[in-house]
Amino acid sequence: MDERELRCVICDGDMLFETPPCDDGHDDCPELVCTRCGAAEVIAPIVVHLWLEPRSPRRIAPQQRTAAA
Numbered sequence: 001m002d003e004r005e006l007r008c009v010i011c012d013g014d015m016l017f018e019t020p021p022c023d024d025g026h027d028d029c030p031e032l033v034c035t036r037c038g039a040a041e042v043i044a045p046i047v048v049h050l051w052l053e054p055r056s057p058r059r060i061a062p063q064q065r066t067a068a069a
Contacts, residue, residue: 006032010039017041 008015015034022029030044 003035004032006041008034008037008039008041010034010037 003016003018005014006017007013008017011034015036017032017034019029020031020033022031030042032041032043033039034041
């Protein structure tokens with residue numbers, strides 16, 4: 001079992017976490033369990049997809065607002 005020290009929100013301190021036996025069959029399980037209270041922590045990469053609109057050649061900047069006279 002893989003062990004590492006992380007901050008446990010339940011124990012409110014740095015605790016030792018270990019990887020539990022994984023029944024899914026993959027080697028690198030993203031789940032860790034606090035060895036003191038048993039709280040689960042999932043360590044997974046965050047994937048962000050960003051869609052950009054193509055720039056229009058005739059794009060006009062917005063005009064500033066003016067105070068009413």
